[in-house]
Amino acid sequence: AQTVTQSQPEMSVQEAETVTLSCTYDTSESNYYLFWYKQPPSRQMILVIRQEAYKQQNATENRFSVNFQKAAKSFSLKISDSQLGDTAMYFCAFMKGVTSGSRLTFGEGTQLTVNP
């Protein structure tokens, strides 16, 4: 079974600064995908970024980037130039890649607050 751990229940950052959210996972799978989802106060789950485990290059999506360390089973999210709208709960998630339509396994979440 896969587990995903987010060890930072809460974090805060000043507007325009950079913040990194941590995530570690445990799996015996060799083929998998990792995701970060954002959940604002509206509670909708919004995909932020994804990483394929077979890719060594870290994924980047505008102000969001990841630091994927496969050997350490670490998958952190860096948010640059933080904006007030980035305030949300952030969930790290794991998906096995063997078959399509696999379930997502989520971490506990990190509540990020961006302060003006």
Added chain:
Amino acid sequence: EPEVTQTPSHQVTQMGQEVILRCVPISNHLYFYWYRQILGQKVEFLVSFYNNEISEKSEIFDDQFSVERPDGSNFTLKIRSTKLEDSAMYFCASSEILLAFFGQGTRLTVV
């Protein structure tokens, strides 16, 4: 932009009653999911559905729960004999292959 739509946004039900949560997945997607999030806790997988049958379910998804795609567009989650601990946010999601897109959720409150 296509989106997953869930109705109702909030449902209040008496303990012991049956509820049906509805979802309209993105039209060209093949895989459908239900997840739930008890307040303050992580999002948990309930069930996935493909080709008109359950492809995977979690230990949470017991005989109290059932899913159905009744008409080719809707995807429903039925919860029979609701309990207080069923109070949660229920998310529907769909994917074409890999990326799961979530609906806005249905907040179920069992009183």
